[in-house]
Amino acid sequence: MKITIHRGIDQIGGCITEIATAEARIIIDLGQNLPRGDEEVKDNLASREAIESITSGVDAILYTHIHGDHFGLFNLVPEGIPQYVGKVSKDVSICKLERLGHIKGREKQTAGELERVHKMIPIKASESIQIKNIKITPYFVSHSAYDAFMFLIEADGFRLLHTGDFRSHGYLGKGLIPTIKKYIVGTGPVDILITEGTMVSRLVEDVKHESELSWELTEIFKEKKNVFIWSSSTDLERLATIYSAYQEIKRGPFVYDDYQAEIFKIFSESAGTHSEIFKFGKAYTYSDKNRILNDLMKSKGFCMLVRPTEKFSNYVDKILPELDPAETILIYSMWKEYINPKSEHAKSDYLNFLAKFPEYRQIHTSGHASPQCLAEVCNLVNPRLGIIPIHSEKSADFKNLTIRDELKEKIITNTVVFGSLEVFI
Numbered sequence: 001m002k003i004t005i006h007r008g009i010d011q012i013g014g015c016i017t018e019i020a021t022a023e024a025r026i027i028i029d030l031g032q033n034l035p036r037g038d039e040e041v042k043d044n045l046a047s048r049e050a051i052e053s054i055t056s057g058v059d060a061i062l063y064t065h066i067h068g069d070h071f072g073l074f075n076l077v078p079e080g081i082p083q084y085v086g087k088v089s090k091d092v093s094i095c096k097l098e099r100l101g102h103i104k105g106r107e108k109q110t111a112g113e114l115e116r117v118h119k120m121i122p123i124k125a126s127e128s129i130q131i132k133n134i135k136i137t138p139y140f141v142s143h144s145a146y147d148a149f150m151f152l153i154e155a156d157g158f159r160l161l162h163t164g165d166f167r168s169h170g171y172l173g174k175g176l177i178p179t180i181k182k183y184i185v186g187t188g189p190v191d192i193l194i195t196e197g198t199m200v201s202r203l204v205e206d207v208k209h210e211s212e213l214s215w216e217l218t219e220i221f222k223e224k225k226n227v228f229i230w231s232s233s234t235d236l237e238r239l240a241t242i243y244s245a246y247q248e249i250k251r252g253p254f255v256y257d258d259y260q261a262e263i264f265k266i267f268s269e270s271a272g273t274h275s276e277i278f279k280f281g282k283a284y285t286y287s288d289k290n291r292i293l294n295d296l297m298k299s300k301g302f303c304m305l306v307r308p309t310e311k312f313s314n315y316v317d318k319i320l321p322e323l324d325p326a327e328t329i330l331i332y333s334m335w336k337e338y339i340n341p342k343s344e345h346a347k348s349d350y351l352n353f354l355a356k357f358p359e360y361r362q363i364h365t366s367g368h369a370s371p372q373c374l375a376e377v378c379n380l381v382n383p384r385l386g387i388i389p390i391h392s393e394k395s396a397d398f399k400n401l402t403i404r405d406e407l408k409e410k411i412i413t414n415t416v417v418f419g420s421l422e423v424f425i
Contacts, residue, residue, distance in 0.1 A: 001156040004424045008390030013069030024132035027061045032072030051076040060131045064164025065148035075113045086147035087122035088270045142170035144367025146236035162194040168373040169209045170237045193383040197392030198368035207370040217245035224329045225301035231333035252300030254283040308353035325358035375401040386412040
């Protein structure tokens with residue numbers, strides 16, 4: 001067996017991992033590099049020629065989830081190579097792309113992307129996929145993109161665990177350790193652990209549970225009449241936190257746009273069938289022409305989900321002058337560095353949108369595993385041969401985790417050979 005980390009060591013995002021045997025080759029994630037602030041994405045693999053080279057002879061591509069740094073190069077894959085993604089992820093991607101198709105000048109590109117996504121094969125949790133002599137079994141994980149998976153990969157007598165992006169501090173995170181105990185290490189030893197390490201450089205950062213955010217939001221809803229909330233439109237667990245917290249106070253309307261309404265519907269009909277917290281109820285689709293809704297918002301107050309787009313900028317510009325600034329606030333519920341003017345990750349459109357509001361507060365928690373969670377997973381999986389840390393600014397920093405000394409010696413950041421198993425980095 002051969003494991004090739006095409007990309008992911010010493011960088012966050014842009015993940016591409018290949019698993020090959022004498023009979024089969026698969027790729028886990030085909031991610032695009034993340035941009036820095038307002039810069040254009042710098043990615044030497046973001047071309048058809050580069051992806052054709054990497055995927056030449058590949059039997060299948062499987063995606064852990066649909067964030068761009070794991071999924072972003074899917075449209076460059078040559079026809080004929082099967083691509084696998086979660087069923088809900090597929091539905092969300094189609095919904096997003098159908099919206100992008102309305103952007104002038106992007107119609108042809110979006111049509112091609114939609115065609116590719118429609119052809120993707122749905123991944124179902126716990127249902128194994130056989131690609132020649134490689135067996136892949138997906139298991140749900142909690143992440144800021146719902147319908148994310150880790151993969152147990154078995155071939156040539158070896159067992160690998162590729163975690164994808166995951167965490168334990170979301171509502172779905174309570175299943176992480178029991179799943180690993182029962183279905184991963186409970187069914188046999190793991191030889192190689194390929195794990196994300198986004199937060200490994202933030203050993204002292206306080207990581208809150210989603211339920212803590214719910215309490216913080218409820219307090220703000222009690223304090224402020226008019227609340228705008230800026231969060232990821234596809235982060236199921238955060239959206240559930242926001243919606244459930246607002247229902248606690250039973251005040252004015254919960255407001256979103258028609259795109260967010262479609263995403264809520266997808267989530268309610270999937271995750272909502274398993275847990276009430278993911279079942280989204282009554283909400284209002286905003287229109288500046290809906291006088292009844294606008295009057296209701298002004299008299300009763302509201303919670304409105306917003307994004308830094310031209311459409312929402314226009315909405316906000318019309319609404320804000322009619323509101324009392326002392327009773328109005330924006331909750332920013334995404335990564336803090338995007339709105340830190342001194343950060344290399346700062347985005348000018350984010351800062352401009354933020355500046356429209358009389359007051360803002362940050363209420364957020366990471367979609368990635370805390371250092372404590374990473375250590376717990378490493379110690380529990382206890383791989384026989386090695387740990388390959390990907391999706392980390394400095395992969396060697398895994399040695400700073402509270403893992404056993406013998407595991408620290410098994411951290412792999414360079415090419416190594418274990419008999420018939422080769423790791424290329």
